[in-house]
Amino acid sequence: MAYDGTIPAGGPGNFKTPNLAHEGEGVRVDFITVDYISDMSAEVTHSTASANTAGLKLAIEAIQNQGVNVLGRGVLPNRNTEMTLMVRSDALDTQSTATTIAAIATAIQGLNAMTPDKVTANISSATSARKGLSEDEVPVGCIIVHNDKIIARAYNMCERLCDPTAHAEIIALRDAAKTVGNFRLIDADIFVTIEPCTMCAGALVHARIRKLLSLIHI
Numbered sequence: 001m002a003y004d005g006t007i008p009a010g011g012p013g014n015f016k017t018p019n020l021a022h023e024g025e026g027v028r029v030d031f032i033t034v035d036y037i038s039d040m041s042a043e044v045t046h047s048t049a050s051a052n053t054a055g056l057k058l059a060i061e062a063i064q065n066q067g068v069n070v071l072g073r074g075v076l077p078n079r080n081t082e083m084t085l086m087v088r089s090d091a092l093d094t095q096s097t098a099t100t101i102a103a104i105a106t107a108i109q110g111l112n113a114m115t116p117d118k119v120t121a122n123i124s125s126a127t128s129a130r131k132g133l134s135e136d137e138v139p140v141g142c143i144i145v146h147n148d149k150i151i152a153r154a155y156n157m158c159e160r161l162c163d164p165t166a167h168a169e170i171i172a173l174r175d176a177a178k179t180v181g182n183f184r185l186i187d188a189d190i191f192v193t194i195e196p197c198t199m200c201a202g203a204l205v206h207a208r209i210r211k212l213l214s215l216i217h218i
Contacts, residue, residue, distance in 0.1 A: 029071065032130055034085070035127045037081060039081055044057075051105040051151065055119035057114070059111060059123070060178050063104050068088050072154070072191075084213035086141035138158070140167065144185065144189070145189045145190075145191065153175075157171060167197065168193075169204065177207070190204065193214070
């Protein structure tokens with residue numbers, strides 16, 4: 001997988017289309033969980049906000065503005081109140097991760113006052129935390145890109161959903177298929193933090209994924 005010359009806090013936009021069917025690059029990833037307290041599902045389609053400035057998008061931008069390189073995010077579980085993000089470990093403050101996490105919470109909490117016309121949910125009490133392995137989830141995440149746009153993001157949720165098939169790739173494939181209205185994801189590429197298992201590899205073939213790019217977790 002290739003990056004552009006710089007690595008700004010812009011997240012997935014740093015990825016360039018690779019030339020090979022499968023490439024790998026060592027990169028460490030972490031997971032950050034944001035608890036908005038409030039239901040955030042309506043923020044995606046706020047009537048007075050565009051798709052690029054809706055409440056949920058603004059929250060992600062607030063996180064990126066703290067210098068955190070967001071690679072992708074999972075679904076909104078727990079009654080649409082939580083969001084887990086996959087981030088580059090080197091984007092976190094390695095000397096004081098707690099400082100970075102606290103800054104993220106403060107930035108999100110301030111969105112109500114800064115953009116009251118865009119964020120209708122009361123997220124002034126939002127919290128953030130570094131997502132560890134307390135749920136015994138295997139820390140795997142992925143994103144699917146189609147026509148230079150991210151159409152799906154996911155991470156492993158086998159333990160949380162009590163579903164042995166709830167691997168990041170499977171969840172992302174389902175979301176991507178719904179987004180494009182077709183299970184055949186022709187011309188779509190998938191970025192995964194580790195090489196897919198046999199089940200997921202088979203699903204990628206059935207979905208006609210064009211390229212697989214694994215970010216080998218070392």
